[in-house]
Structure formats: structure tokens, C-alpha cells
Amino acid sequence: MKKTSLNDIAVELGVSKTLVSLVLNGKGREHRISEKVCKKVIAKAKELNYQPNQIAKGLRTGKTNTIGLIIADIANPFFGKLGREIENEASKHGYRVMFCSSDEKAEKSKQQIEVLQQGLVDGFIISPPTGSEEQILKLEEAKIPYVLVDRFFPEIDSNYIVVDNFLAAYDATQHLIKEGYKKIACVTINDKLVNMSQRLEGYKKALADANIEVAESRIKTLPFSHEKDDVLLAVTELAGGAEKADAVLFTTSKVGVMGLECIHSLGLQVPGNLAVVSFDDPDAYRISNPPVTAIAQPLKEIGSRSVKILMDLMNKRKGKKNPQQVMLKTNFVERSSSKK
Amino acid sequence: MKKTSLNDIAVELGVSKTLVSLVLNGKGREHRISEKVCKKVIAKAKELNYQPNQIAKGLRTGKTNTIGLIIADIANPFFGKLGREIENEASKHGYRVMFCSSDEKAEKSKQQIEVLQQGLVDGFIISPPTGSEEQILKLEEAKIPYVLVDRFFPEIDSNYIVVDNFLAAYDATQHLIKEGYKKIACVTINDKLVNMSQRLEGYKKALADANIEVAESRIKTLPFSHEKDDVLLAVTELAGGAEKADAVLFTTSKVGVMGLECIHSLGLQVPGNLAVVSFDDPDAYRISNPPVTAIAQPLKEIGSRSVKILMDLMNKRKGKKNPQQVMLKTNFVERSSSKK
DNA sequence: TGACTTTGTTAAATCGGTTTAGCAAAGCTA
DNA sequence: TAGCTTTGCTAAACCGATTTAACAAAGTCA
Numbered sequence: 201m202k203k204t205s206l207n208d209i210a211v212e213l214g215v216s217k218t219l220v221s222l223v224l225n226g227k228g229r230e231h232r233i234s235e236k237v238c239k240k241v242i243a244k245a246k247e248l249n250y251q252p253n254q255i256a257k258g259l260r261t262g263k264t265n266t267i268g269l270i271i272a273d274i275a276n277p278f279f280g281k282l283g284r285e286i287e288n289e290a291s292k293h294g295y296r297v298m299f300c301s302s303d304e305k306a307e308k309s310k311q312q313i314e315v316l317q318q319g320l321v322d323g324f325i326i327s328p329p330t331g332s333e334e335q336i337l338k339l340e341e342a343k344i345p346y347v348l349v350d351r352f353f354p355e356i357d358s359n360y361i362v363v364d365n366f367l368a369a370y371d372a373t374q375h376l377i378k379e380g381y382k383k384i385a386c387v388t389i390n391d392k393l394v395n396m397s398q399r400l401e402g403y404k405k406a407l408a409d410a411n412i413e414v415a416e417s418r419i420k421t422l423p424f425s426h427e428k429d430d431v432l433l434a435v436t437e438l439a440g441g442a443e444k445a446d447a448v449l450f451t452t453s454k455v456g457v458m459g460l461e462c463i464h465s466l467g468l469q470v471p472g473n474l475a476v477v478s479f480d481d482p483d484a485y486r487i488s489n490p491p492v493t494a495i496a497q498p499l500k501e502i503g504s505r506s507v508k509i510l511m512d513l514m515n516k517r518k519g520k521k522n523p524q525q526v527m528l529k530t531n532f533v534e535r536s537s538s539k540k
Numbered sequence: 541m542k543k544t545s546l547n548d549i550a551v552e553l554g555v556s557k558t559l560v561s562l563v564l565n566g567k568g569r570e571h572r573i574s575e576k577v578c579k580k581v582i583a584k585a586k587e588l589n590y591q592p593n594q595i596a597k598g599l600r601t602g603k604t605n606t607i608g609l610i611i612a613d614i615a616n617p618f619f620g621k622l623g624r625e626i627e628n629e630a631s632k633h634g635y636r637v638m639f640c641s642s643d644e645k646a647e648k649s650k651q652q653i654e655v656l657q658q659g660l661v662d663g664f665i666i667s668p669p670t671g672s673e674e675q676i677l678k679l680e681e682a683k684i685p686y687v688l689v690d691r692f693f694p695e696i697d698s699n700y701i702v703v704d705n706f707l708a709a710y711d712a713t714q715h716l717i718k719e720g721y722k723k724i725a726c727v728t729i730n731d732k733l734v735n736m737s738q739r740l741e742g743y744k745k746a747l748a749d750a751n752i753e754v755a756e757s758r759i760k761t762l763p764f765s766h767e768k769d770d771v772l773l774a775v776t777e778l779a780g781g782a783e784k785a786d787a788v789l790f791t792t793s794k795v796g797v798m799g800l801e802c803i804h805s806l807g808l809q810v811p812g813n814l815a816v817v818s819f820d821d822p823d824a825y826r827i828s829n830p831p832v833t834a835i836a837q838p839l840k841e842i843g844s845r846s847v848k849i850l851m852d853l854m855n856k857r858k859g860k861k862n863p864q865q866v867m868l869k870t871n872f873v874e875r876s877s878s879k880k
Numbered sequence: 881t882g883a884c885t886t887t888g889t890t891a892a893a894t895c896g897g898t899t900t901a902g903c904a905a906a907g908c909t910a
Numbered sequence: 911t912a913g914c915t916t917t918g919c920t921a922a923a924c925c926g927a928t929t930t931a932a933c934a935a936a937g938t939c940a
Contacts, residue, residue, distance in 0.1 A: 205926055216890045221928060232887055255604065255659040256926035259595045259895045266638070266660075274639075275624035277617050277823075284615035287641055296655070298606070298638050299614075301627055315636070319595040319896090320606075460827040483617075484824035487800040545896055556920045561898060572917055596896035599925045659926090885938070893930080900923080908915070 204248040213244055220245075224252070258319070267510060268321035269299045270309050272329065277482045278453055278497075279327070282349070285503025286325060293511050295322075304391075304424070306331035317344060323510045325349055330392045330424075345513035347506045351395045352525075359513065361506050361526045365395045368495045368530040369402025369449065372477045375493075375532070376447045377410045379540045381475055385418035385438045385445035387455055389426060399451045399479065417443040422455065431458040432465075439468055446475065447538070453480030460488060476537040485535070493538035496531040544588040553584055560585075564592070598659070607850060608661035609639045610649050612669065617822045618793055618837075619667070622689070625843025626665060633851050635662075644731075644764070646671035657684060663850045665689055670732045670764075685853035687846045691735045692865075699853065701846050701866045705735045708835045708870040709742025709789065712817045715833075715872070716787045717750045719880045721815055725758040725778045725785035727795055729766060739791045739819065757783040762795065771798040772805075779808055786815065787878070793820030800828060816877040825875070833878035836871040 206224075210217040215237065222231050223241040244250075258264045267290055271279040279301075287297050298321060302309035306329050313324065313335055323345035328336055333353050339346050340356065348360035376384050386403045389396055404414050420434035438445040450456035456478030460470075468474050470490055478485065481496035509524045546564075550557040555577065562571050563581040584590075598604045607630055611619040619641075627637050638661060642649035646669050653664065653675055663685035668676055673693050679686050680696065688700035716724050726743045729736055744754050760774035778785040790796035796818030800810075808814050810830055818825065821836035849864050 206928095207926075217927080218890055218892095218929080219888090222889095225928085232889085234888065237888085251654070251658045253599075253659040253926050254655075255595055255599045256895090257928075259593075259599050259897090259926080260928045262895075264595065273624060274614060274627065275617070275621040277615070277620065280617065280620035281615040283639075284613060284641055287614065287639070296638055296640075296660075298636055299623075299627070300636075301624055314591070315594075318591045319593040320636075457823050457827055464827065464829055464831070482823065483797050484822070484827050487797055487804065487824050487828050489804055489829035491804070546898095547896075557897080558899080558920055558922095559918090562919095565898085572919085574918065577918085593896050596925090597898075599896080599927085600898045602925075881940100883939085885936100887936075888934095890933080891931090894928080895926105898924080901921095903920080904918095906915100906917075909913085910911100 203253070204250045205253065206250075209241065209244050209248060209250060212248075213240060215241070224250075264320060264322050265294055266296045266298055266321045267507070268313070268316040268324045269297050270302055270312055270324060270326040270328075271299065272304045272327060273301045274299055275301070276454060278480050278499075281499045282503055285500050286507055289504040289507035293507065295507075295511075302327075302329055304329040306335070310335045313339070317342070323347075323514050325506050325510060327351060328353070345510055347510045347513070347524075349502055349506050351393045354394060357523050359509050359523045359525065361502050361509070361528065362395060363497050363502075363528050363530045365398040366402040366405070368479070368532070369399040369451070370406045371402075371532060372449055372479075372493075372495055373403045373406035374410070375534070376449070376475060376477060376538060377406065377412065379447075379475070379538060381447035381540070382412065383415075383418065383444065383446045384412070385420065385448040386451065387420045387422065387431070387434050387438075387448060387459060388451040389455065390421045390424050396451060403449055415443060418445050426455065426458075428458050428461070431455060432462045435459055435462040436466065439463075439466060439474065446473075447471070448474055448476055450476070450478040453478060453482045453485075456480070456492070457482065457484055460484075460492065470537050471539060475540075481533055488537070490536035493535045494533045496533050498528050498531060501528060543593075544590045545593070546590075549581065549584050549588060549590060552588075553580060555581070564590075604660060604662050605634055606636045606638055606661045607847070608653070608656040608664045608666075609637050610642055610652055610664060610666040610668075611639065612644045612667060613641045614639055615641070616794060618820050618839075621839045622843055625840050626847055629844040629847035633847065635847075635851075642667075642669055644669040646675070650675045653679070657682075663687075663854050665846050665850060667691060668693070685850055687850045687853070687864075689842055689846050691733045694734060697863050699849050699864045701842050701849070701868065702735060703837050703842075703868050703870045705738040706742040706745075708819070708872075709739040709791070710746045711742075711872060712789055712819075712833075712835055713743045713746035714750070715874070716789070716815060716817060716878060717746065717752065719787075719815065719878060721787035721880070722752065723755075723758065723784065723786045724752070725760065725788040726791065727760045727762065727771070727774050727778075727788060727799060728791040729795065730761045730764050736791060743789055755783060758785050766795065766798075768798050768801070771795060772802045775799055775802040776806065779803075779806060779814065786813075787811070788814055788816055790816070790818040793818060793822045793825075796820070796832070797822065797824055800824075800832065810877050811879060815880075821873055828877070830876035833875045834873045836873050838868050838871060841868060 206217045206220050210220045220241050223238050228238040290297050300312040309332050325347050327350040348358050352360035407414050422430045450459050470476055477493045479495045481494035485492035485494050546557045546560050550560045560581050563578050568578040630637050640652040649672050665687050667690040688698050692700035747754050762770045790799050810816050817833045819835045821834035825832035825834050
């Protein structure tokens with residue numbers, strides 16, 4: 201039993217498929233289709249359980265009602281939660297979401313964007329990996345609607361939604377200083393992305409403003425593709441030796457979660473031996489013992505606003521609009537991992 | 541500048557689009573297109589950066605190369621990780637994934653399945669919520685390829701991949717008994733799903749087999765849509781009073797994470813005051829202090845096998861095959877939250 | 881009554897591919 | 911040289927919707 205098509209209804213009722221299409225799209229009145237015929241069509245459509253083929257519709261109208269979401273990894277709770285917010289907001293606008301995990305690899309995100317661009321989505325929400333500038337520029341040239349989230353490229357005039365990473369790192373570091381910590385370390389990633397560099401800058405600036413010398417040995421920059429061993433090495437170095445730290449700022453939750461695991465496995469007391477503050481706020485930080493002070497990102501707002509901006513871009517064909525570039529505040533969640 | 545179509549290439553070269561299509565689909569040789577012309581077409585396609593429109597292709601061939609993934613919530617790390625495995629495996633087969641979070645609501649999953657069924661996907665991987673039997677039966681009738689994961693309906697002869705929930709709960713409870721715990725509680729959810737009921741049954745059977753009376757007061761069944769307050773109440777009751785428990789089994793990580801948060805906020809020592817074992821193994825359990833004993837599910841295997849089964853269903857039109865019903869073993873990860 | 885409107889409906893083009901059926905020219909056989 | 915085969919290519923149908931342009935019939939006006 202095949203699915204019923206527009207034509208099936210038309211044939212059964214002995215009318216044209218134009219008429220059926222018009223009626224079912226609510227354009228009956230507008231096109232002066234008689235009340236009687238309208239009802240007949242609607243009734244038959246219901247009887248045959250007619251569901252329009254979205255592919256055919258998409259081909260004709262050039263709209264898919266789908267947005268492509270390119271993020272690093274849907275298994276990472278940060279992106280999982282963001283993805284969920286995006287899904288929710290998109291759904292309110294009648295849109296679906298195709299998701300792709302790029303693993304922060306430019307080549308992978310390039311492939312994904314290229315495939316989805318082949319008529320599969322109407323626009324993109326992208327968390328662009330390092331080195332994907334070219335791909336973003338191509339979207340710009342092709343006038344494909346897109347919004348960047350979490351990071352952006354200063355040299356490209358995109359629409360984006362990010363948080364104030366510099367300020368967040370600055371405030372977090374200052375918090376540790378105020379609590380009385382002096383030897384504050386930072387564990388970050390070797391990533392050229394502006395959000396990462398800003399976090400490091402914020403950390404450095406806070407130390408400098410408090411007249412604390414920035415000890416390069418307390419800045420641990422992990423390889424771009426970092427594993428637990430890399431983190432363990434960093435934490436071990438910070439835990440002992442001449443450059444021993446009394447507090448640490450983790451610049452992502454991925455690093456932070458691995459870091460805490462290492463801290464625990466080394467038998468270090470938090471915050472006694474080492475105070476901890478981390479970017480992002482996964483569930484884990486609430487049930488860690490002690491709970492971990494976190495720099496929470498407004499994921500709900502990032503998600504809903506990015507979708508709204510994208511909808512604007514997709515619906516309004518009014519030439520080039522001024523790009524929307526939003527910088528939100530993070531939410532500092534003070535917990536006991538950073539108390540003196 | 542519009543995207544180049546098949547026809548553009550055909551016109552530029554003065555050949556038919558049939559020829560172009562055949563050549564670009566690697567059927568040139570098969571259809572005796574001359575070597576020279578083949579090369580010309582391929583060169584021109586590259587020159588114009590031709591990307592076939594997947595929508596048009598999909599309309600004609602009836603294939604979308606997309607699978608629909610219906611899960612409870614992509615923000616839940618359990619489903620996030622599962623989603624990622626599914627994405628990876630699907631990608632190996634040239635498939636994309638459209639994801640939908642149903643929030644365990646049958647009505648929502650019904651809508652989502654219905655929409656995706658309108659030509660948007662070739663098949664489904666579904667974690668069906670309570671009450672969605674009817675929807676699954678409809679898929680069965682319509683002969684839409686689908687695979688259930690995490691749960692299934694005993695009365696419907698579906699393809700599915702689940703874990704042995706009874707055994708997992710049995711073993712976990714037995715572990716607690718062996719460690720010397722006597723007053724073992726279980727915090728679960730009021731959900732008719734077979735996976736949930738089997739977890740409870742496994743727990744009860746282990747107690748019975750050890751000649752420990754099953755105290756109904758130590759079985760806390762949370763509302764279907766449970767919030768932290770519900771968990772807090774349950775944990776508080778288990779922590780004190782006449783029915784005080786010395787160990788607890790959480791039947792999902794969502795409950796477990798909330799439960800641990802409550803345990804910590806009540807100032808209870810783990811495992812001193814209350815030992816803990818939980819289904820699932822989110823990151824949080826590794827960095828919790830002490831780390832939490834977990835019943836880890838083989839998400840990688842669930843993901844890859846569900847996709848493989850789905851691929852089989854989609855590719856082989858050889859009538860009705862015997863349903864593949866797979867029951868995998870969980871992986872018990874003993875950590876210090878359950879040691880005496 | 882002839883011209884003009886309005887009403888109700890439809891044929892056909894279109895989106896961009898895939899696929900079927902077949903045709904013209906060249907080569908080969910007898 | 912008639913007839914058959916092979917080679918190389920194409921016209922047209924098709925997938926299932928939307929949309930444009932138009933047409934017949936009925937009603938209105940002068």
C-alpha cells in the first residue's frame with residue numbers, strides 16, 4: 201500500500217491536483233474555490249490520511265525546513281545541551297535539525313557543510329573549528345544563511361553568538377585571587393580559536409591587575425587533541441615541584457572533567473591542596489565532592505537566539521542586513537571547590 | 541550566482557543531461573559513453589563545482605540517505621553518547637542523522653515520526669517512550685525500516701537492541717549484598733517500560749535469592765516526570781527513620797545524578813552512610829568523590845549494531861526477514877561508592 | 881444584446897535529478 | 911548490398927509537489 205499523493209486525491213475526486221494543492225494549503229478562499237469543493241477535498245485528504253511529501257515540496261519551493269547544526273561533539277554535554285535548546289527553538293518555528301559532529305576538525309566540518317549545502321538544509325548553526333575560515337567565507341559568498349555559536353572569526357563579518365570569554369576568565373581568576381590564592385594555574389588547549397585565547401588573556405590580565413606575576417610554567421597548554429594522559433601530566437606537574445600551584449582554572453569542561461578525575465586519582469584535596477574553577481557547568485560539577493565552581497554559559501539563550509537570528513536571515517530576503525553579533529555574559533556559579 | 545545543475549553542464553557541453561548524469565554516476569562505461577566525452581563531462585563538472593541536488597535525487601530515487609533518530613533527550617549524556625555512536629556508524633554508510641528529542645512523551649514522538657515519515661528519512665532508530673506502541677505498529681504496517689534501542693515492546697515483533705536489565709540489576713544488587721549491605725533501597729521511575737520494570741525485578745530477585753526481605757518502603761518510585769524535589773524527598777526518607785537504608789540502587793543516571801546531589805547536600809557520607817550503585821555511567825560518576833559504581837551500557841555497540849541492522853533492513857528488500865533482537869550485557873564498573 | 885467582470889477551475893511548466901526505451905550511424909557478416 | 915550488431919548518445923517520462931497563466935461559464939452593466 202503506497203502512500204497517498206496529491207494526485208491520488210485529485211483522481212478520486214475528479215478534480216485537478218492544482219485545486220487539491222490550493223485547498224490543502226489553505227489558499228482555497230484566496231483562489232475562489234467553492235466552499236463545497238474545499239470541504240470535499242479536505243475530507244478526502246483525511247480519509248486517505250494524506251501526508252504531503254516533504255521532498256517533493258522541498259524541490260519545488262527550495263525550502264527544506266531543516267537547519268544544519270555543526271558542532272564539535274554531540275556526546276559532549278555542553279554541545280548536547282546546546283543542541284537541545286536549538287532543537288526546541290527550531291521546532292517552534294517548524295524546523296528540524298540535522299546534526300553533525302566535527303570533532304573540531306576543519307576538514308570534517310567542511311565535508312559536512314558541503315553535503316548539507318546540496319539542498320538538504322536552509323541554513324546553518326555552526327560552532328566552527330580552527331582552520332574553517334575558508335569554509336565560512338564560502339557560505340558568506342554563496343549567501344547561505346548561517347550563524348556561528350561559541351566561537352567566531354574576527355576577520356569575518358558573520359552573525360554570531362558568543363560569551364564574553366575574556367571577562368569570564370578575568371572574573372573567575374579574580375575570584376580565586378580574592379579568596380587568597382596566589383599561585384593560580386591555567387590548563388588550556390592549544391587551539392588558535394579566539395574564544396580560547398581570550399580565556400587565557402582574561403586569566404593573565406586578572407593576575408597582572410593584581411600584581412601577581414604570570415608564571416608561564418603554571419600555564420599548561422594541552423595538545424589540540426588531548427587525552428587523559430595529557431591532562432594527568434599537566435595536573436601532576438602543577439601539583440608538585442617548585443612551581444606548585446594552589447589553584448587552577450580549567451578552560452573547558454572537557455579538560456576540567458578529566459582534570460578533576462586526575463586530581464582525585466592523585467589523592468589531592470580540593471580545595472585544600474588545589475582549588476578548582478572551570479569553564480562550563482556539566483552535571484558532573486554539581487555532584488563532584490566538593491562541588492566545582494563553574495563558569496556557566498547561558499546555553500538556553502545561545503540556542504534560542506541563534507535560531508531566531510537564523511530564522512530572520514532565512515525569511516528576510518531584504519538584501520544584506522547588518523550582521524547580528526551578540527556577546528552574552530556568563531554566569532559564575534560559586535561552589536566550594538574554590539573557597540579558601 | 542546560482543548553483544550549477546546537471547542541465548547547466550549539459551548545455552555548456554552541448555550534450556544531453558542523461559549523458560551527464562550517467563557519467564557522473566560512474567555509469568559511463570556501462571552505457572558505452574566514449575572515454576573522451578566522459579573526461580570532458582567530469583572536467584566541466586569540476587570546473588563548475590557541480591554538486592548534485594540531494595533533494596531532487598531523493599525525489600526520483602525515493603532515498604534520502606538520512607535516518608531519523610528519536611530519543612528522549614539529546615542533552616542527556618546517555619543519549620548524547622548513543623547519538624554520537626549512531627552518527628559515526630551512519631556516516632560510514634553514507635547516511636546522515638536527523639535527531640528528535642521526545643522527552644519520553646508518546647505524543648511528541650508520534651508527531652516526530654509522522655513528520656519524518658513524509659519522505660524525509662529512509663528509516664528510524666527509536667528509543668520508544670511508554671505508550672508509543674501504536675506508533676511502532678504503524679511503522680510495522682507501513683513497512684518502514686526501524687530499530688528500537690534501549691527499550692522494546694514484548695508484544696511487538698520489532699528489531700531491537702537492548703541490554704539485559706534484569707541481570708544487570710540482579711548483579712548490582714548482589715554486589716551490594718556481598719559487600720555486606722543489608723538494607724538496600726532502590727530508587728526508580730514510575731514508567732511501564734519493560735526496561736524499567738526489569739531493573740526493579742532484578743533488584744527484588746537478588747534480595748529474595750539472598751533471603752533478604754523486600755521492604756516496599758525502601759523502593760522509591762518517582763513520578764514519571766520527576767524533578768529534583770522528588771528525588772530529594774526519596775533520598776531524605778531513605779536516609780532516616782525506621783526504614784533507613786544502608787545502600788541504594790538508582791535505576792537511571794538521570795535519577796542517580798540528582799540523587800547524588802541530594803546525598804551530598806544532606807551531608808551524607810558515601811559509602812559510609814549510604815552506598816551507591818547506579819545504572820549508566822556518565823562522566824559525573826568518575827569525578828564524583830568517591831567515584832560511583834556504575835552499570836555501564838555498551839553504547840558503542842548499541843549504536844553501531846542498531847545502524848547496521850537498519851542498513852540491512854533498508855537495503856534488502858527481500859520480504860520480511862526474521863527480526864533481529866539483540867540483548868547485550870552491561871559492564872559493571874566497581875568503584876568506591878559501593879565498597880564497605 | 882454585446883462587452884466586461886467575476887467565479888470556479890485546470891493545463892502545463894517547473895524544481896533537478898534518474899531511468900527507460902529507442903534511434904542514428906558505423907561496423908560487420910554473408 | 912541487404913541485414914544484423916555494436917557503438918554512442920538522447921528524448922521523454924517520472925518522482926510529487928507548487929505556481930503561473932488562462933479559460934469557460936455565469937453574472938452584471940449599459
